[in-house]
Amino acid sequence: MPKGKINRIKTYVRGLDDNLKGGVPEGSVILLVGPPGSMKSSIAFNILYFNALKEDKRSVYISLEETRDSLIENMKGLGMDWNDVDRKLSILDLGLIRSRVSELENMDWIQVFRRYVKNLKKNIDNELLVIDSLPVLKTMAQFDDSRRDLFKFFEWLRSMKLTTIIVHEIPMDKLEFTEAGEGFLSDGIFHMELKRKGTNMNLFMSTMKMRKTEHPRDYFPLIFDEGFEIVKS
Numbered sequence: 088m089p090k091g092k093i094n095r096i097k098t099y100v101r102g103l104d105d106n107l108k109g110g111v112p113e114g115s116v117i118l119l120v121g122p123p124g125s126m127k128s129s130i131a132f133n134i135l136y137f138n139a140l141k142e143d144k145r146s147v148y149i150s151l152e153e154t155r156d157s158l159i160e161n162m163k164g165l166g167m168d169w170n171d172v173d174r175k176l177s178i179l180d181l182g183l184i185r186s187r188v189s190e191l192e193n194m195d196w197i198q199v200f201r202r203y204v205k206n207l208k209k210n211i212d213n214e215l216l217v218i219d220s221l222p223v224l225k226t227m228a229q230f231d232d233s234r235r236d237l238f239k240f241f242e243w244l245r246s247m248k249l250t251t252i253i254v255h256e257i258p259m260d261k262l263e264f265t266e267a268g269e270g271f272l273s274d275g276i277f278h279m280e281l282k283r284k285g286t287n288m289n290l291f292m293s294t295m296k297m298r299k300t301e302h303p304r305d306y307f308p309l310i311f312d313e314g315f316e317i318v319k320s
Contacts, residue, residue, distance in 0.1 A: 093299055096144075096215065096250050099137035100130065101316035102307070103292070111275060112299045113214075116241050116251045118221070118269060121279025122259040125290060126309075128153065129165060130277070131217045131252050133315055136167045138215055139175035146215035147177045147207050151223040155180040166313065177211065179203075181223075197228040197236075201243065208247055216244070219254040221269065234268050241272050274298045280306060292317055 095110035104110045111117055121127050128150075135146035150158050155178050159169045169176065194202070207213060218224060230236035244251045255269065259281065270276060275297040282289050291306040307317035 096134070096138065097142065098130075098134050099141070099314070100133065100292075100309075101314060102319055103294070103317050106294060106302050106317075107297060107300055108302070111250060111297070113250055114245060114248055115274035115298065116244050116253065116272075117275040117277065118253055118255050118273045119277045119279070120255040120257050122257060122281055125279035125281050126311075127254045127256070127279055128158070128219055129162065130279070130292075130315060131219060131254055132158070132162050132167060133165075134252060135176055135215055135217060136162070136169075136172055139172035143175065144215060145175050145177075145211050145213040146217070147179065147204070147211075147213045148217045148219070149204075150178070150180045150219045151227070152220055153180070154182070165311065177207065177213070195229070197230075197240070200224075200228070204249075205247065208249065214248075214250060216249045216251045217254065218251065221253050221255040224253075237269060238272055270296075275300075278306075279309070 093108075094113040095104075095108065096113055097104050097110040098107070119127050119131055132148060135148055138144040139146055148158070153161075158178060158180075162169065169178065204216065225233065225237070228236070228240075253269075253273075273296070276295040278293045278295050280291045280293070282291060290309045292309040293304055293306045294302050295304060307319060310316055310318060
């Protein structure tokens with residue numbers, strides 16, 4: 088690799104990777120934020136699915152809200168059939184992690200979660216990780232000091248050499264972060280926004296922040312037509 092060149096992970100959102108000089112810098116912790124219904128989970132799954140399908144990269148999707156079967160079925164409806172990538176993309180849900188908590192009674196939830204992610208990294212050597220979602224993670228973890236503990240968690244993810252996408256739900260028409268400072272602690276932020284025009288609800292996407300990358304911060308219409316695409320004027 089030429090000196091100074093940054094390895095990047097493609098998002099496989101048409102138009103977005105061009106804006107990001109090829110994709111997300113490898114090893115970053117990225118927040119994918121937006122209100123309910125803004126296709127956050129679909130975008131996150133899209134990144135893992137196409138990196139498994141086209142780049143032969145191993146990935147793990149951890150769903151703390153939706154069941155594994157429901158996620159697989161919903162993504163199949165968007166043309167992303169998990170059976171095409173099942174040897175490269177592992178999907179876990181909260182039920183499986185809770186079963187591990189019951190087996191390890193002397194460890195708190197976040198310790199079990201970290202151990203599970205670490206074992207996955209050791210066993211399958213995944214490069215990409217999605218955690219869906221941050222509010223549930225923080226609720227389950229019961230952090231004593233949210234900012235300090237979230238900082239340590241993000242640093243731990245970076246030390247694992249994982250490119251991590253963390254889904255974060257926020258209220259409609261209100262971009263806000265908590266006192267934990269997740270916006271500052273993250274390496275990048277994708278913001279999904281829903282806007283009503285007449286009887287239609289339109290979806291927009293902005294790269295608010297991406298370290299190591301010069302990029303536009305405009306809000307681009309996001310459409311799905313045999314794949315995700317941001318529409319540039």
